[in-house]
Amino acid sequence: MALRDRLPASPIRVRRPRGLPRPPLPRYTVERDLPVTMPDGVTLLADRYVPAGARRPPATILVRTPYGRRGPAALANGLLFVPFGFQLVVQSARGTFGSGGEFDPLGSERDDGLATVAWLKEQPWFGGTFATYGASYLGYSAWAIAAEAGPELKAMSLQITASSFRDAAYVGGSFALESTLTWTDLTHRQQQPLGLLAATLLSRRRAVRAARSGLPLGELDVATGGEQMRFYQDLLTNHGTDAGYWDGRDFSGTVGDVEAPVTLLGGWYDVFLPWEIRDYLALRAAGRRPYLTIGPWWHTDARHGLVSFRETLAWFRTHLLGDPSGLRAEPVRLYVTGAGEWRHYRDWPPPGTRQERWHLHPGGGLGEDGPLPSKPSAYRFDPARPTPALGGPTLLGSSRPVDNRPLERRPDVLVFTSPPLAEPLDVIGPVGADLFVRSDREHTDFVVRLCDVAPDGTSRNVCEGGLRLPAFAEKPVGTAGVRRIAVDLWPTGHRFARGHRVRVHVASGAHPKVAANPGTGEPLATARLMVPADQEVFHDPDHPSAIILPIAGASPESATPAPGEEPA
Known part of the structure; x- marks a missing residue:
């Protein structure tokens, strides 16, 4: 037992983050290792933080986490909310940091979470209302119980997360190798001495x-990691199938049933952004009014922490304490990279956005004008020497936009570039590509990337996406073997400045972010044979390949300059 765990629960002072109001309750006490028995007899442990001086049971914030309850993890678990009058209950997930049972990632969160909610409601210190809070896996754990937690659940504040991680593991049908392998290794090592810190770094x-x-x-x-790891093997085994493995791990179908008010925070370069926005849209379709904030952040970017805390505090005060004074007027708040400003909108996508087709042209051109008669552009993809990804969303480490010129010099990357822009171009919303392609392999991938080219030639990635064939391709159209495919890129909010150029990459790999397609159709886990694929992208009047750009229309409700916030 660590020394800090042998100390009695005593009042503790918390340093107030800069820019926040002074909390009325500056002290709290802690009850550690509260046992919570699950229906199968396994005991999970929780810590309860109670603000000192509360005259009646305060509203509860419930957090369920696999990453530990104490030390540096305490801040990520919501400790800073306690001095503002909320009690916090943080529970370690099954099989982690003192809780019994075996850690089965994603598999136990619904049943264990609902059993914990039932226990919570029976406690004499429960005040009748609670909220859920958390980023990444913690947010997923909150989604797992949200539709069934009961009317006592009054608010949810979730960051860089989604109600399902399935599509993030199989991006466009491809296997998200780097993120999956990284996370499995991290959780495999995290309970060793200095494990979480060392795993995060290494x-x-x-x-x-x-x-x-x-x-x-x-x-x-x-x-x-030196040994076989269950979660990684599970994802490989259940890739591209409708196996029952995902039945109790995908909660996207229940998002519309959630009645508690929800606020979401994401980053343009976060691995979960497309599916976080899908959750927002599901709530809107169900008639709810969720809030959404998207900033110039990636998954482990520390800069979103203070923003998250400020917005969550306002959200919890509104829905748990009846004090809406800190809540912003418009529900959608977006940071527009390239413009260096925050904008507020009534909804997502921003009202007035129009979709424009920018066609791929022979010789590497890109523009709004229609395609011309031409031969297809061609390249060869070799999975034994796969096309790398220099930037783009990743789970750990920086996803800061980088100069892609080294990638653009490769023969297995097609590059299409517009003339310099006469006026700024604001691209805000979902980005897609409508491509007509042909491959000599039935099994292959296509990757599309949008870049911003500065006058000095620097070509920084804005967003990207991929698609694995044949499962996601339409039937052949027109010319023998040509298929029409729709590729979803990450959503974006970006200004291409005057004098800059819009650039599109088409390739068939983004290694190691996604596993290279071996071209054989063999099972992912055991494929050894690597077969090159000869690829063609058509851009003639009968096959008008294009990038689909959401161009901002109506002015936002408000805009605030924020120089220096976006990554260089």
């Missing part, structure tokens, strides 16, 4: 090194 490096080893995917967990 897991991505180990995963990338293993991914580049040339070993079959099914052996990379051993190459990374």
Whole structure:
């Protein structure tokens, strides 16, 4: 037992973050290792933080986490809310940090979470209302119980997360190798001495090194962590199937049933952004009025922490304490990269946005004018030497936009570039590509990337997406073997400045972010044979390949300059 856990629960002072109001209750006490028995007899442990001086049971914030309850994790778990008059209950997920049972990632969160809610409601210190809070896996745990938690659930504040991680694991049908292998290694090591800190620093490096080893995917967990890891093998086994594995792990179908007010925070470069926005849209379709904030952040970007705290505090005060004074007027708040400003809108996508087709032209051109008669552009993809990804969303480490010019010099990347812009172009909303392609392989991938080219030639990635064939392709159209495919890129909010150029990449790999398609159709885990694919992208009047850009129309409700916030 650590020394801090042998100390009696005593009043503790919390330093107030800069820019926040002074909390009326500056002290709290702690009850540690509260046992919560699950229906199968397994006992999970929780800590309860109680604001000092409360005259009646305060509203509760419930957090369920696999990453530990104490030390640096305490801040991520919501400790800073306690001095503002909320009590906090933080529970370690099954099989982690003192809780019994085996950690089965994603698999136990609904049943254990609902059993914990039932226990919570029976406690004499429960004041009748609670909220859920958390980022990443913590937010997923909150979604797992949200539709069934009962009327006592009054508010949810979730960050860089989604109600299902299934599509994030299989982006466009491809296997998200780097993020999956990194996270599995992190959780495998985190309970060792200095494990979480060491894993956070080293897991991505180990995963990338293993991914580049040339070993079959099914052996990379051993190459990374020294032994086979269950979660990684589960994801490989259930890739591209309708197996029952996902039945109790995907809660996207219940989002519309959630009645508690929800506020969401995401980042333009976060691995979960498309599916977080899907949750927002599901709530809107059900008649709810969720709030949404998207900033210039990636998954482990510390800059979104203070923003999240400020917005969550206002949200919880509104819906738990009846004090809406800190709540912003418009529900959608977006940081527009390239413009360096925050904008407020009534909804997502922003009202007045129009979709424009920018066609791919022969010779590497890109523009709004229609396609011309031309031969297709061609390249060869070799999965044994897969096209790399220099930037783009990743789970650990920085996803800061980078200069993609080294990638653009490769023969397996097609590059299409517009003339310099005469006026700024604001692209805000979902981005897609409508491509007409042909491959000599039935099984292959296509990756599309949008870049901003500065006058000095620097070409920084804005957003990207991919698609695995054949499962997601339409039937052949027109010319023999040509298929029409729709590729969803990450949503974005970006200004292409005057004098800049819009650029599009088309490739067939983004390694190691996604596993290279071997081209054979063999099972992912065991495929060894790598077969090159000869690819063609058509851009003639009968096959008008294009990038679909959401161009901002009506002015936002408000805009606030915020220089220096976006990554360079």
